[in-house]
Amino acid sequence: xxxxxxxxxxxxxxxxxxxxxxxxxxxSAGLLLVFGMIMVYSATxxxxxxxxxxxxxxxxxxxxxxxxxxxxxxxxxxxxxxxxKIASAGVYLLPLSLALLVLVLVPSIGKTYNGASRWIRxxxxxxxxxxxxxxxxxxxxxxxxxxxxxxARSLFRGTIPALLAIAVTAGLVAVEPDFGTALFLIxxxxxxxxxxxxxxxxxxxxxxxxxPAMAYFLYAKFGHIRDRLDVFMNPELDPLGKGHQVKQxxxxxxxxxxxxxxxxxxxxKLYFLPENFTDFIFSLIGEEAGLAGTLLxxxxxxxxxxxxxxxxxxxxxxxxxxxxxxxxxxxxAQAFINIAVVTASVxxxxxxxxxxxxxxxxxxxxxAAIGILLNVALNSGTDAVEAPLEAAHEAA
Amino acid sequence: MPGKRQRIAADMTxxxxxxxxxLLAARLVQIQHVEHSARLSENEQQSKICIDVPALxxxxxxxxxxxxxxxxxxxxSLFVVPQKVMDPETLAERLSEALSIEKEKILDLLxxxxxxxxxxxKLSPExxxxxxxxxxxxxxxxxxxxxxxxxxxxxxxxxxxxxxDNEGLEGAEAQFNSELRGTDGRRWYIRDAFQNLVxxxxxxxxxxxxxxxxxxxxxxxxxxxxxxxxxxxxxKWAPASASCIVMSPKSGExxxxxxxPDFDPSDYIAxxxxxRRNRAITDTNEPGSTFKPLTIAAALEFGIxxxxxxxxxxYGAKAFCQGGARRLxxxxxxxxxxxxxxxxxxxxxxxxxxxxxxIPEQRYLRxxxxxxxxxxTGIELPGEAGGWMAPKGWSFFSRTSVPWGQEVALTxxxxxxxxxxxxxxxxxxxxxxxxxxxxxxxxxxxSFEPRAQRRIISASTCKTLKGMLKRGVDTGTGTAAxxxxxxxxGKTGTQTKLMRGxxxxxxxxxxxICFVPVDDPVVSMVVVxxxxxxxxxxxxxxxxxxAAPAGAAILSKILPYLGVMKKEKKECKEK
Numbered sequence: 001x002x003x004x005x006x007x008x009x010x011x012x013x014x015x016x017x018x019x020x021x022x023x024x025x026x027x028s029a030g031l032l033l034v035f036g037m038i039m040v041y042s043a044t045x046x047x048x049x050x051x052x053x054x055x056x057x058x059x060x061x062x063x064x065x066x067x068x069x070x071x072x073x074x075x076x077x078x079x080x081x082x083x084x085k086i087a088s089a090g091v092y093l094l095p096l097s098l099a100l101l102v103l104v105l106v107p108s109i110g111k112t113y114n115g116a117s118r119w120i121r122x123x124x125x126x127x128x129x130x131x132x133x134x135x136x137x138x139x140x141x142x143x144x145x146x147x148x149x150x151x152a153r154s155l156f157r158g159t160i161p162a163l164l165a166i167a168v169t170a171g172l173v174a175v176e177p178d179f180g181t182a183l184f185l186i187x188x189x190x191x192x193x194x195x196x197x198x199x200x201x202x203x204x205x206x207x208x209x210x211x212p213a214m215a216y217f218l219y220a221k222f223g224h225i226r227d228r229l230d231v232f233m234n235p236e237l238d239p240l241g242k243g244h245q246v247k248q249x250x251x252x253x254x255x256x257x258x259x260x261x262x263x264x265x266x267x268x269k270l271y272f273l274p275e276n277f278t279d280f281i282f283s284l285i286g287e288e289a290g291l292a293g294t295l296l297x298x299x300x301x302x303x304x305x306x307x308x309x310x311x312x313x314x315x316x317x318x319x320x321x322x323x324x325x326x327x328x329x330x331x332x333a334q335a336f337i338n339i340a341v342v343t344a345s346v347x348x349x350x351x352x353x354x355x356x357x358x359x360x361x362x363x364x365x366x367x368a369a370i371g372i373l374l375n376v377a378l379n380s381g382t383d384a385v386e387a388p389l390e391a392a393h394e395a396a
Numbered sequence: 397m398p399g400k401r402q403r404i405a406a407d408m409t410x411x412x413x414x415x416x417x418x419l420l421a422a423r424l425v426q427i428q429h430v431e432h433s434a435r436l437s438e439n440e441q442q443s444k445i446c447i448d449v450p451a452l453x454x455x456x457x458x459x460x461x462x463x464x465x466x467x468x469x470x471x472x473s474l475f476v477v478p479q480k481v482m483d484p485e486t487l488a489e490r491l492s493e494a495l496s497i498e499k500e501k502i503l504d505l506l507x508x509x510x511x512x513x514x515x516x517x518k519l520s521p522e523x524x525x526x527x528x529x530x531x532x533x534x535x536x537x538x539x540x541x542x543x544x545x546x547x548x549x550x551x552x553x554x555x556x557x558x559x560x561d562n563e564g565l566e567g568a569e570a571q572f573n574s575e576l577r578g579t580d581g582r583r584w585y586i587r588d589a590f591q592n593l594v595x596x597x598x599x600x601x602x603x604x605x606x607x608x609x610x611x612x613x614x615x616x617x618x619x620x621x622x623x624x625x626x627x628x629x630x631x632k633w634a635p636a637s638a639s640c641i642v643m644s645p646k647s648g649e650x651x652x653x654x655x656x657p658d659f660d661p662s663d664y665i666a667x668x669x670x671x672r673r674n675r676a677i678t679d680t681n682e683p684g685s686t687f688k689p690l691t692i693a694a695a696l697e698f699g700i701x702x703x704x705x706x707x708x709x710x711y712g713a714k715a716f717c718q719g720g721a722r723r724l725x726x727x728x729x730x731x732x733x734x735x736x737x738x739x740x741x742x743x744x745x746x747x748x749x750x751x752x753x754x755i756p757e758q759r760y761l762r763x764x765x766x767x768x769x770x771x772x773t774g775i776e777l778p779g780e781a782g783g784w785m786a787p788k789g790w791s792f793f794s795r796t797s798v799p800w801g802q803e804v805a806l807t808x809x810x811x812x813x814x815x816x817x818x819x820x821x822x823x824x825x826x827x828x829x830x831x832x833x834x835x836x837x838x839x840x841x842x843s844f845e846p847r848a849q850r851r852i853i854s855a856s857t858c859k860t861l862k863g864m865l866k867r868g869v870d871t872g873t874g875t876a877a878x879x880x881x882x883x884x885x886g887k888t889g890t891q892t893k894l895m896r897g898x899x900x901x902x903x904x905x906x907x908x909i910c911f912v913p914v915d916d917p918v919v920s921m922v923v924v925x926x927x928x929x930x931x932x933x934x935x936x937x938x939x940x941x942x943a944a945p946a947g948a949a950i951l952s953k954i955l956p957y958l959g960v961m962k963k964e965k966k967e968c969k970e971k
Contacts (some may be wrong), residue, residue, distance in 0.1 A: 189411065249436060249437050251438045253428055254431045254438075255432070258432075268443075270589060272443060294424050305413040306410060325405070336416050
């Protein structure tokens with residue numbers, strides 16, 4: 001039996017091949033990357049010129065271009081090495097990234113920024129350990145669940161190791177502290193695990209016990225989370241403090257209108273909007289490119305989601321499926337949370353916009369992720385001989 | 397091979413994601429479309445800043461268009477933004493070299509915790525070019541206006557001066573400040589969150605509307621003659637102060653107005669406050685004999701006397717009685733019987749009082765009320781005083797004092813305007829120092845219209861009175877003002893000063909008021925020397941001795957300039 005879903009037929013490709021999921025995914029990611037480079041330049045040109053120790057309008061663009069080259073290397077590697085090999089490396093990759101997360105907490109190695117230790121510095125570069133952890137968690141889940149559907153359904157062989165991996169990763173990120181990313185890891189990991197086959201009747205009782213307890217713990221224990229929730233509920237409480245960033249973000253988005261004030265001519269980047277070229281770059285897109293620009297970005301991620309889901313459906317095996325759905329959820333959920341944060345739809349979290357925000361580790365990891373997704377897509381139909389064999393085996 | 401469950405999971409993920417995308421899209425539409433205008437105005441409020449572009453202050457011109465006060469924005473002032481200073485030591489050293497200010501002083505300024513600090517205001521051109529050469533991002537130059545007075549002290553009291561912020565404080569500068577100031581323009585800048593100006597947006601600037609030019613009626617030649625001669629008298633008689641006004645008696649235009657001591661309007665701070673006062677309009681004094689023509693004019697107008705009516709002057713001392721009141725008056729020179737014309741020419745207090753007492757009291761008061769004694773003339777200059785009459789109430793004492801100029805106080809200008817009204821045909825003119833106001837492009841916005849205020853005497857009374865006043869100069873107290881070939885009418889005044897508790901024996905105000913030519917006056921003038929103290933005994937420092945020669949000296953120079961022809965000597969004799 002040949003699954004029609006498994007092979008992308010030439011006649012289905014449509015105009016410019018946009019209905020071809022791998023092509024659509026690559027095109028969306030490429031568009032976002034280009035847009036990101038333009039916006040990083042737009043956001044940083046004037047401020048970096050006015051910084052006496054930089055005095056170079058291309059300072060951040062050059063660095064981002066270098067990250068893009070490293071990212072391209074990672075993309076190429078993740079595309080060329082068969083995804084099964086990647087998945088089987090998951091058993092080593094996750095412990096490695098957990099080790100990095102521990103290293104971050106060592107004061108002489110981890111670099112503290114905004115009261116949280118998130119960076120490991122070597123040479124002139126900083127590595128955000130949690131970015132690597134996102135990818136490692138997905139690969140680990142692919143290794144764990146990809147062997148056989150039975151394993152995912154098993155409580156002790158599948159569900160509990162998966163939840164343990166998610167909990168440990170999220171826990172290490174949470175003590176940095178970075179609750180936004182920790183919550184994101186729990187969400188993305190859980191969705192991946194459920195999609196892979198973890199039974200809801202296993203998961204739900206554990207979640208039902210764990211989630212409220214953790215939420216209360218976070219709210220009670222950590223001051224700045226509580227402050228953010230309070231400010232989110234009532235932004236006017238502190239318009240110049242923690243509410244400031246969100247308020248400025250809304251001003252940036254709203255002042256753009258339908259078409260924006262023109263790329264390069266925005267004013268919010270003149271120190272009005274903090275973190276305007278990293279986590280809040282979407283607001284600048286809103287100011288300079290307007291609703292047209294923001295909807296285009298949102299549309300790109302929607303296309304990526306559709307392409308990722310399609311690739312996952314057509315994956316040759318469970319490993320491919322888990323990898324595809326995992327990286328898709330990782331990329332898109334992060335994008336949606338970021339957009340929800342900058343539109344003040346959810347409380348503020350430090351989370352970057354994939355492909356667009358300035359930042360090396362995020363860019364490299366996201367390009368590696370898209371490499372894995374395309375890897376799954378390209379390898380879905382090549383083993384044409386195996387597919388009928390497996391089908392026959394199943395039928396028997 | 398993913399199973400059915402996996403495919404459902406993928407579809408569910410896609411569906412949930414689709415819902416999230418739709419929600420986010422709706423949220424974006426709400427923020428970016430529905431709330432657009434509110435957010436945009438918030439953005440502009442914080443990122444745009446409006447900076448005033450100062451309008452160039454208008455000029456003050458004399459009647460010929462010569463510049464008396466003019467603003468130039470040639471000057472630059474140096475400021476520093478201390479936050480941006482990288483190396484205060486080096487910068488201070490370079491600045492101290494360029495501006496020759498002590499290094500420590502500059503260092504203090506550079507270390508101030510403010511956003512904006514002036515280092516030096518109104519730099520010289522050399523300093524400006526030196527500072528421009530330094531091109532330090534922390535330094536900035538701002539254009540500043542400076543007011544120049546090209547004619548220096550000329551007519552300084554009429555022109556006035558401006559303060560440090562270029563707002564008029566005195567004289568025409570203050571009076572016409574709103575015309576001169578213009579309307580400041582606006583220029584919009586984009587600024588960053590630290591208040592630094594970043595760029596200039598297009599199309600929202602409002603150009604500055606420069607100030608209008610104010611043309612005064614001051615004639616530069618007459619003004620300089622007046623100031624020259626007044627200074628000479630000032631040297632000779634050493635009065636406490638002196639003032640002189642030259643006016644066109646028909647139109648009321650002020651051709652010259654001068655006071656001494658004066659001041660330099662571009663450095664007014666160096667002068668004393670009282671010297672900046674325009675004494676010709678702010679100081680009231682009892683006029684003394686110069687007030688007599690008004691009394692005589694009333695008597696002539698009401699037909700009570702003629703110039704030939706004989707008055708008994710009682711050889712220098714006469715007691716006037718009415719009811720229970722009694723007043724003893726003296727004359728400086730004793731006279732017996734004088735005609736009304738001689739009473740005026742020889743300036744007899746007794747004779748004048750005698751004539752005044754013949755006028756019914758109410759009619760005399762009405763006449764003084766028509767002259768508006770006690771009110772300012774309304775000239776377009778700040779600080780004009782009104783004067784007063786009979787401060788303790790009208791009594792017999794007033795009735796025997798006011799007619800010859802006591803118990804009544806006027807500014808020199810008010811006196812000149814009143815006398816001009818007697819000799820110009822009988823109508824009080826409205827004095828004015830404003831000729832016209834023109835826009836920067838030359839368009840006339842307002843111009844002076846000569847306007848009589850009200851008629852006080854008939855033309856025939858006027859003619860009679862002028863003849864009498866001519867005798868005052870030809871043969872009376874004003875002979876020192878005689879000029880060969882010119883027919884001058886005038887009246888001198890010497891009034892002992894009213895001090896605390898009574899009249900001083902030593903200090904007096906001497907004055908001379910005149911008009912030329914007698915037939916059809918084109919110019920009238922008053923000269924006042926307050927407390928002359930040198931050159932003669934206190935008793936001999938009279939209006940005829942001090943003020944009248946000064947008047948003659950001025951007239952001798954300005955009459956040819958005004959085109960007043962000398963009469964042939966023959967013709968004079970015939971008359």
